[in-house]
């Protein structure tokens with residue numbers, strides 16, 4: 501018998517869990533103590549469908565953490581090295597969140613509701629506890645809570661059409677990473693032009709579970725001719741797109757520089773950020789890089805070599821049916837690598853040579869074109 505996941509109150513269900521089950525989820529993971537489907541018809545079938553149609557994802561596991569009170573902006577800034585001084589209401593901000601050593605605590609999508617109210621949409625680590633600890637420890641006047649809010653993602657090239665049918669033409673006004681309130685069935689809900697894929701899409705921040713399930717059902721009724729399906733973040737797509745996963749590609753031992761998040765670190769900013777002093781002194785010793793393997797071979801283990809010397813380890817990997825290559829994110833030891841770009845891995849058919857490249861993958865520069 502295959503092992504299965506024992507579900508209890510700790511592995512939280514969501515308002516959409518019954519719909520996800522009915523749609524035939526075939527695998528789950530647990531993310532922020534919450535169920536997250538990992539496949540429906542198989543990762544490759546799901547992948548092609550996501551790239552060509554539209555899917556509805558229950559991403560309630562992207563837990564929301566609100567900071568409310570006079571010190572909300574102070575705490576938000578304290579937790580990230582990204583300069584939030586000029587942050588605008590109505591925009592999403594991708595934030596590395598770092599500790600006093602400059603190490604990643606989480607990567608979140610933040611919005612400013614107003615000066616005294618921020619909302620963090622967090623990856624898989626307990627930011628509620630970290631934020632509460634900082635608030636208590638630094639005696640900040642801020643309330644840290646996890647509100648009843650359940651993100652629902654609509655992703656894929658036909659997402660725009662489906663969202664127009666449900667929320668109206670106003671959806672077209674939303675630029676990338678913009679967020680605005682929309683009405684659905686008498687309920688005000690925020691919708692962002694965001695999501696953990698590069699196939700275009702939206703995230704609806706459902707704040708009423710009952711109306712949320714009506715919304716789920718309506719997306720399926722109105723999207724029938726678009727072949728809308730239940731889906732989930734897709735391993736192949738997110739690797740091709742260079743989207744990082746906290747806990748896989750980075751963790752509490754990684755700095756933002758080591759995973760290519762430099763552009764979200766404002767080293768010269770005159771801000772009160774817990775991690776900036778350490779990050780200003782930090783010299784990376786490792787770097788997350790892309791790996792392209794010629795053949796469709798399965799890897800026997802996650803070690804990456806130059807000759808006999810181990811130079812890195814694979815954090816995430818998948819076979820890309822679009823580029824007909826196995827793609828991986830590798831955490832490389834910069835000293836051991838010494839500038840090499842040709843590396844070896846052990847596959848089920850022996851050693852294979854691969855090519856290291858910067859992230860995100862630039863398929864044109866790599867001379868790879870999509871097969872479909």
Ligand code: THG
Nearest residue numbers: 562593594607608609621622623695696703743744
């Ligand atoms: N949506 C929301 N919350 C989230 C995620 C999400 N929280 C957890 C997790 N995903 C956080 N990780 C990411 C990683 C990348 C992006 C979003 C969330 C992303 N990055 C773009 C890129 O890399 O090109 C754009 C970043 C930018 O322009 O600032 O979208 O998916 N709500």
